[in-house]
Amino acid sequence: MELIYFPEPGGRYPDDIRMDGVTYHVYSDYAALPETVSPGSVFVLSLADRDSAFRLLHALRQDPRTGLQPVFTTTAFGFPLDQVSDGRVESALDAYTRARAIVDRLGRLDESVFAPGASDQLRILGYLYSRPELHLVPQRLWSSEGFYSYPVLEAMLGTPQLVATRLLALCDRKLLRRGQLNDRVRHCPACDGAHLNFVDLCPNCRHLDIVQQPFLHCFTCGAVAPEERFVDQDGLRCPNCYASLRHIGTDYDRPLENFSCTSCGHTFIEPEVQARCMHCTTLTPPDRLTPRTVCTYELTDLGVQAAESGTMEDVFALLDTVNSVSPTYFLNLVNWLLALARRHNEERFTIIGLRLQNMVELNARLGQQPVLDMMDTLATRLRELVRSTDLSTRTGQQMFWLLLPKTGQAQHRIVLDRILALRNLLPDGGGIDFETVVFSAPEDMQPDATGKLLLARLE
Ligand SMILES: [Zn+2]
Ligand SMILES: [Zn+2]
Numbered sequence: 001m002e003l004i005y006f007p008e009p010g011g012r013y014p015d016d017i018r019m020d021g022v023t024y025h026v027y028s029d030y031a032a033l034p035e036t037v038s039p040g041s042v043f044v045l046s047l048a049d050r051d052s053a054f055r056l057l058h059a060l061r062q063d064p065r066t067g068l069q070p071v072f073t074t075t076a077f078g079f080p081l082d083q084v085s086d087g088r089v090e091s092a093l094d095a096y097t098r099a100r101a102i103v104d105r106l107g108r109l110d111e112s113v114f115a116p117g118a119s120d121q122l123r124i125l126g127y128l129y130s131r132p133e134l135h136l137v138p139q140r141l142w143s144s145e146g147f148y149s150y151p152v153l154e155a156m157l158g159t160p161q162l163v164a165t166r167l168l169a170l171c172d173r174k175l176l177r178r179g180q181l182n183d184r185v186r187h188c189p190a191c192d193g194a195h196l197n198f199v200d201l202c203p204n205c206r207h208l209d210i211v212q213q214p215f216l217h218c219f220t221c222g223a224v225a226p227e228e229r230f231v232d233q234d235g236l237r238c239p240n241c242y243a244s245l246r247h248i249g250t251d252y253d254r255p256l257e258n259f260s261c262t263s264c265g266h267t268f269i270e271p272e273v274q275a276r277c278m279h280c281t282t283l284t285p286p287d288r289l290t291p292r293t294v295c296t297y298e299l300t301d302l303g304v305q306a307a308e309s310g311t312m313e314d315v316f317a318l319l320d321t322v323n324s325v326s327p328t329y330f331l332n333l334v335n336w337l338l339a340l341a342r343r344h345n346e347e348r349f350t351i352i353g354l355r356l357q358n359m360v361e362l363n364a365r366l367g368q369q370p371v372l373d374m375m376d377t378l379a380t381r382l383r384e385l386v387r388s389t390d391l392s393t394r395t396g397q398q399m400f401w402l403l404l405p406k407t408g409q410a411q412h413r414i415v416l417d418r419i420l421a422l423r424n425l426l427p428d429g430g431g432i433d434f435e436t437v438v439f440s441a442p443e444d445m446q447p448d449a450t451g452k453l454l455l456a457r458l459e
């Protein structure tokens with residue numbers, strides 16, 4: 001283990017604590033760090049100044065070389081800074097003790113996770129992998145654009161938008177799962193902002209300046225107007241027909257309308273409610289806002305495997321060159337095709353799934369480059385096989401799906417045979433091994449099937 005210490009300007013590391021197997025380094029700042037930093041490093045920031053600590057912590061988390069290692073401070077800074085760090089320590093011994101479990105687990109990660117070009121997704125997996133008891137809990141933060149924030153991920157990736165995109169992609173790939181549901185936030189459909197102000201408006205001219213006041217309804221002429229316009233020195237008199245109004249229920253009553261617009265004079269029962277976006281000023285009716293759930297995220301078993309195998313994700317990502325769409329989009333299309341097939345007897349389509357069996361094992365045996373080459377060949381052949389109207393997606397790390405619209409059982413056999421022939425691409429059984437699963441509509445259709453259920457059953 002390497003203990004890297006950042007003291008106050010002019011301060012120095014207390015050298016009275018020495019532990020076996022621990023080396024010590026002192027650096028004045030992030031910029032002073034050497035080119036290579038060991039994944040087994042532990043950082044201690046002995047800074048009392050919040051701004052300096054903020055800058056250094058964010059610089060360390062953002063850099064793939066240093067982003068996953070334990071970072072401690074000697075001062076407690078409160079939320080959200082203490083969530084970006086791994087907390088406050090009392091001494092070097094304290095840092096050593098608390099860092100050990102994290103450093104052990106970081107040692108099991110593929111080294112590509114720490115490479116300067118490491119992907120955001122891999123780094124998120126690595127962070128959670130090294131802190132297994134930690135779940136990503138959204139933190140309520142009124143000053144954040146989306147009201148909720150994942151401070152450590154924002155420090156690592158830079159922007160909340162990027163964090164949201166990556167979390168969605170990781171869930172799509174089943175590397176993360178959504179845990180507890182914490183909240184539901186509505187967003188502006190124009191700019192995705194969450195800071196909304198709900199305003200009551202005139203339903204006629206949408207002006208903001210409306211007043212609520214008691215109204216009267218004259219039975220003689222039917223006029224409806226604010227009560228103040230009926231008041232006369234002798235009592236109540238209709239401002240329209242000048243009838244004297246003496247008895248409620250006989251001469252007049254109180255109508256449902258009790259709002260009037262000072263701009264256009266319109267009188268109405270209920271104002272129109274609109275949400276004004278405080279970012280882009282767009283007005284949106286509440287039911288047209290985009291609801292989004294805010295939840296806790298946890299690593300799945302597949303996510304654990306992905307973190308351990310490192311850039312394996314890059315290997316699988318080669319398949320994204322085969323007319324690929326996101327899993328969500330793919331499922332929506334399957335739902336639509338299922339609905340079509342239920343309605344029209346002649347409608348048919350086929351889904352072929354490839355379950356890649358031995359990628360992690362191949363990677364361990366042959367190293368990454370040969371596996372990348374094999375996958376590239378497989379992806380190229382698949383691209384030659386599919387028509388421009390066929391689509392593909394990946395779920396998890398091992399399932400690759402092809403959607404063949406307008407393709408019935410008779411025609412899909414040809415495609416399937418060609419896919420199975422790809423298994424013999426590499427001699428000596430040294431290649432990529434996969435199994436196939438097939439679904440054909442309408443033959444295999446079940447009455448309750450949805451795209452999601454269907455893929456889950458096939459997988
Ligand atoms: Zn907006
Ligand atoms: Zn009247």
Ligand SMILES: [Zn+2]
Pocket residue numbers: 202203204205206207261262263264265266
């Ligand atoms: Zn108006």
